[in-house]
Amino acid sequence: SAVISQKPSRDICQRGTSLTIQCQVDSQVTMMFWYRQQPGQSLTLIATANQGSEATYESGFVIDKFPISRPNLTFSTLTVSNMSPEDSSIYLCSVSGGAAGELFFGEGSRLTVL
Amino acid sequence: TQLLEQSPQFLSIQEGENLTVYCNSSSVFSSLQWYRQEPGEGPVLLVTVVTGGEVKKLKRLTFQFGDARKDSSLHITAAQPGDTGLYLCAGYSMEYGNKLVFGAGTILRVKS
Numbered sequence: 001s002a003v004i005s006q007k008p009s010r011d012i013c014q015r016g017t018s019l020t021i022q023c024q025v026d027s028q029v030t031m032m033f034w035y036r037q038q039p040g041q042s043l044t045l046i047a048t049a050n051q052g053s054e055a056t057y058e059s060g061f062v063i064d065k066f067p068i069s070r071p072n073l074t075f076s077t078l079t080v081s082n083m084s085p086e087d088s089s090i091y092l093c094s095v096s097g098g099a100a101g102e103l104f105f106g107e108g109s110r111l112t113v114l
Numbered sequence: 115t116q117l118l119e120q121s122p123q124f125l126s127i128q129e130g131e132n133l134t135v136y137c138n139s140s141s142v143f144s145s146l147q148w149y150r151q152e153p154g155e156g157p158v159l160l161v162t163v164v165t166g167g168e169v170k171k172l173k174r175l176t177f178q179f180g181d182a183r184k185d186s187s188l189h190i191t192a193a194q195p196g197d198t199g200l201y202l203c204a205g206y207s208m209e210y211g212n213k214l215v216f217g218a219g220t221i222l223r224v225k226s
Contacts, residue, residue, distance in 0.1 A: 003143065004156075005177070009154075013192070040120050040200060040219070040221055041218065041219060042202060042216045042217060042219045043157070043202070043216045044216045045213070045214075046158065052165075058124070072147050076218070092157075095155070100144075100145040100162045100164055100206075101206055101214060102147055102159050102162055103147075103149075103157075103204075103214065104159070105156030105157050105158070106156050107154065107155050107156050108154070
């Protein structure tokens with residue numbers, strides 16, 4: 001298993017501003033995943049972050065809106081840019097650690113955009 | 115269209131009751147995982163099933179993988195308030211590029 005720490009755990013932001021979420025893992029991992037989740041609902045994959053290369057984004061998500069950094073094998077950041085109320089959500093960082101590709105998640109960052 | 119259909123979407127029961135959550139698909143999955151998520155936390159893996167017909171037990175929770183590997187179920191016996199949370203099934207299927215696919219989730223509330 002892996003221990004994943006996310007910061008901030010929650011934040012309230014103004015429309016038009018940007019917020020960077022940090023994700024720290026206690027072990028080296030090749031891929032880190034960023035998900036978005038509305039409270040009580042399922043997870044939507046935003047992008048996969050690989051160390052040393054650009055992140056791979058899923059359909060509906062673009063780098064200009066959600067730039068990702070992956071400077072080393074234990075750390076990644078996700079920025080939510082030019083925020084609007086529609087970006088209010090929980091953002092989760094995860095890594096794969098099991099033999100069958102199971103995921104381990106951070107505690108999530110709950111973002112509210114006013 | 116959800117690639118993994120979960121039902122029910124919401125379940126509110128009394129402590130001590132039994133319940134079953136279903137996860138169905140028209141596609142074959144190489145494995146299925148079940149997660150539980152409590153408010154303010156990330157999902158936590160409960161179990162992975164990989165073999166068709168497999169049954170796994172985790173205390174009062176019983177997980178089953180369908181023979182054809184297209185469906186799975188989670189049965190909770192004598193539910194307790196601590197079982198309250200969002201239950202998510204997820205799996206890998208070659209039909210979806212071998213990316214982890216999540217079901218829509220089942221919100222379970224167990225009242226004391």
